[in-house]
Amino acid sequence: MVLLSPSIRGLRKLVAICESYAAEHGLKYNVKKTVTMVFRSGRGPGTIPGVFLDGDLLERVERFRYLGHIVTEGLVDNEDVERERRALAVRCNMFARRFAKCSDQVKVTLFRAYCLCFCTCQLWVNSTRRAVTNIRVQYNNAYRILMKLPRYCSASDMFARSRVPDFFAIMRSRIATFWSRLRASDNEILSTLAEGLDCSIFKHYLSVQREANRK
Template sequence: MVLLSPSSGALKKLLNICESYAVANGLRYNAQKSEFMMFKPDKIRYTDAPEFVLTGVKLHRVDKFKYLGHWVTADQKDNADIERKSRALSVRCNMLARRFAKCTEQVKITLFKAYCQSFYTCSLWVNYTQKAYSDLRVQYNNAYRALLRLPRYCSASAMFAESRTAGFAAIMRARCASMMQRTRDSRNTLLCAVVDRWDSPVLKRWIGLHALT
């Protein structure tokens, strides 16, 4: 469970509500596994943080944590999550290349689509460096070359077109467009308000992915 609050005082009230609910319903929170994080605005850096207590135990402050498979960081950047995806992609591709080296090309392509194109939570990436994003794209292309034993410097667009496999850019556009559509179709007014704002980071990335250059 995640609690979000605009101030430390409001967060303490939320923690008190959780404790009261737990007592009333026979539940117990594990404070040893609970943490808190303070998001940092661009021009403000907090050196000290207030003390937060859950069930009498002081909570530990962290700069990042993984929630539902996605890394959330205090500086609100997505580099850590992108780098994690790049490492995971490398591991999966190496495994496929070793175990299925003697399979036919069609089998390898099917395996690649199943194991190397998920990019879970990539539609949430809105604040990252071009180096981190480019490294992931290169890793994706190289993974396909390694699995199908193609020349290292062959054209990425050509090899994906010949096998009718989605390239990196196509996957990113599809994932982001899918999230935009599902969010806009949601009955949750907060989600709709966030995604439809003209200054929304998600909308900005969606436009950037689909803009013609």
């Protein structure tokens, strides 16, 4: 469960509501697994008051992994991009070792099934070009290693021949699908945010499109 508030005072009120609900229904929160994070707006105050749950001060963290996505207090997604890059490298190296003697068709099927899903990539709205380049290069090299292709062969050509989407095609598809779901959401807050031209997801899609055109 996540509680969001624009102020510490508001957050304390939300925590108090949770405490009351838990007491009335015989529940108990695990304080050791509960943390707080501050997303600063501008410079912000120098000292941030603590938040207490059942009388215990909650730990304040700078990063937290929520539903698989690494969230940081600076709202920068480089760490999550690197998480997915490493996961991709592990999967592809395992396939290259275990299925080295399989046919190309089997290898392409495995690659499609396990290497085309960049978990939460549609949320990478604030990452550096270097971080994105690193995972793109990892994706291209992973396919070359699995298929035993020369290291410097054309990425666009090898993906076109096997009818496997390249990195940017995957990103565009994931972002567009997510954006479409937000716009069609029954939640008025989500749909309203998604409809605006300043929507961060829409800007993310445009940045991916521009980067693809450069390549």
